[in-house]
Amino acid sequence: MGQDPGGVVERYLDRLVAHDWASMTECLAEDVVRVGPFGDTYTPKDVYVAFLSELMPALPGYSMRIDRVVSIGHTVLVELTEIVEVAGSPLETPEALVFDLDDDDRIAHISIFIQRLGETPAMP
Numbered sequence: 001m002g003q004d005p006g007g008v009v010e011r012y013l014d015r016l017v018a019h020d021w022a023s024m025t026e027c028l029a030e031d032v033v034r035v036g037p038f039g040d041t042y043t044p045k046d047v048y049v050a051f052l053s054e055l056m057p058a059l060p061g062y063s064m065r066i067d068r069v070v071s072i073g074h075t076v077l078v079e080l081t082e083i084v085e086v087a088g089s090p091l092e093t094p095e096a097l098v099f100d101l102d103d104d105d106r107i108a109h110i111s112i113f114i115q116r117l118g119e120t121p122a123m124p
Helices: 005-017 021-025 045-058
Strands: 028-035 063-072 075-086 089-101 107-114
Touching (some): 005 021, 005 075, 021 045, 028 045
8 A cells, every 4th residue: 555545535535625526536446436325326436526526516514524534454434524504504414434445545435324413213
């Protein structure tokens, strides 16, 4: 592995928030697979980048706070919080993302998991 895997992921997230699609795209493998929190899947790279470049600019007041990055070999785990404005107030959504890198240190797979705040689980 030529570079810090966490660094590649942090650069990807930074460029995503900045809407720097060209630099963000350099972090992705051609056959990247992104699986969202609802099972929604985008692949390959051009389809995924088209999805992001349409979605991200449409999110009012969007920002991201990275809380933790853990690298284990070719896998990077990230805890973050995404913030969007809903009805004039910020809505925070805590998430966990799992990134798998290929042998060229590019992101090959992304799995996104969200926490559903404010919901009380049913007790048995």
